[in-house]
Amino acid sequence: MSGDELADALALANGHRTGRALRGEPRHGTPSDSASRSGASQGGASDHGASDGASHGAGRPHAEPAHGTAEGAEDVRHLAWPRARAVAARAGAERRAEPVTLPLESALGHRLAEPLTALTDLPAFDTSAMDGWAVSGPGPWELADPGDAPGVLAGDDAPPPLADGHAVRIATGARVPPGATAVLRSEYGRVRDRRLRAPRAPQHGADIRPRGQECRRGDHLLSAGARITPAVLGLAAAAGWDELPVLRRPRAEVLVLGDELLTSGRPEGGRVRDALGPMVGPWLAALGVEVTSTRRLGDDAEALYAALADTTADLVVTTGGTASGPVDHVHPALRRLGATLLVDGVAVRPGHPMLLARLPAGAHLVGLPGNPLAAVSGLLTLAEPLLRAAPGAGPSDTPFAEPSVEPPTAPLLGEVHGHPRDTRLVPVVQDGRGVRSLRFTGPAMLRGIATATALAVVPPGGAAPGTGVRLLRLPWA
Ligand SMILES: Nc1nc2c(c(=O)[nH]1)N[C@H]1C(S)=C(S)[C@@H](COP(=O)(O)OP(=O)(O)OC[C@H]3O[C@@H](n4cnc5c(N)ncnc54)[C@H](O)[C@@H]3O)O[C@H]1N2
């Protein structure tokens, strides 16, 4: 801990704020024991269990976030998990969405930038709802065409008028001739000697879909902001649209940090496979973002600074480099850029070094810790609420679901150890009426999450068996 940090720690412990804390500037050397412990864990909850937290907490001078300073600034360090999510959601809601026009075939999943109105009456003309005969007046009817004529087919433009007492064969979807009073279904009529008879005369208007039955030209069909589902694409096409005004999706860029990462083959020579490059982009895409690139920058401070200074993305997501090691460059790069830290660490296990910042040009940056499950925790804690609130981005639950008002909850089957002060996010599977914690859920492990259907939000102190816990759904589960 540096002298500055010690001063901060003492000031905060005594209920004072320092200038560094007021500006939300990054602080380094966050004490933690989890990294040193993670190697020993075989995948149980021990990485995040009570003993971990107890020793961790002993070195943490500012477990409670500070509020309401004289200048109105807030301490952004080690925020409580619900508060960190709220800050991320606020950041997302502040984003402006740019309207763009997309052809129907590219518009799926976007949100409408404007209300969708009908460009035509639907149906656009009086339409036969059945195969049969268009008839005029009460029967029997004289056939207008020779018996073997196809009659009026779907797509025919202007069928000749039908005189009273006459009938003409007609197909489903065909324009009803002027003068027709009903359509008689083929199974209800019989033709003999060019005369059509029916045991019961059809009611006036039977099996005719009148023009404008579904909508009139100019009618409001869907509100701005509606998600474009396959059904919406169909409706828009039926109503005459070729391209749609939509909100542009946020563009995200993924920067994978770490010299130790291999992009192919098996781990060797002290190096490991990059597990986050293949995971983070698709995860963001499932949250309704356009991922423009995933780049591997190694542990190159200059390359990171340049990437952040030059980014044209709305959201930059970095992986690794959030802690205080000699090659952890995220905080220094943000400081050098003059970025504003909105969240600098979260009271959550795994993933407590995660961060959220606003870059000077307006893009947001989510810094995911390098331990792979800690990175998942950062995605769900910071990226997901930010994108859920950002106009133009997608929902998280399923590709087309709207955000539910009430988060899902489920009873925990079996006890889940908590952290004394921090929230734990625990990979779980649905099991009958509740959720069951998985094995292999250490911060460096993906084996648990790969079979999980959700992450259970275990409050500080843990949750006894049968307790209802909140679930964070995975975008594909
Ligand atoms: N003195 C402290 N050390 C650490 C702390 C702390 O508070 N004080 N926190 C620990 C925790 S918790 C985590 S999580 C990590 C976060 O570290 P970084 O975000 O700086 O990540 P790295 O050091 O770059 O990597 C950590 C770990 O993850 C592996 N990694 C990184 N990127 C990838 C990837 N793309 N695919 C697979 N694995 C990856 C990396 O090799 C390391 O093993 O810091 C602790 N330390």
Ligand code: MOO
């Ligand atoms: O151990 Mo850290 O908790 O992976 O974030």
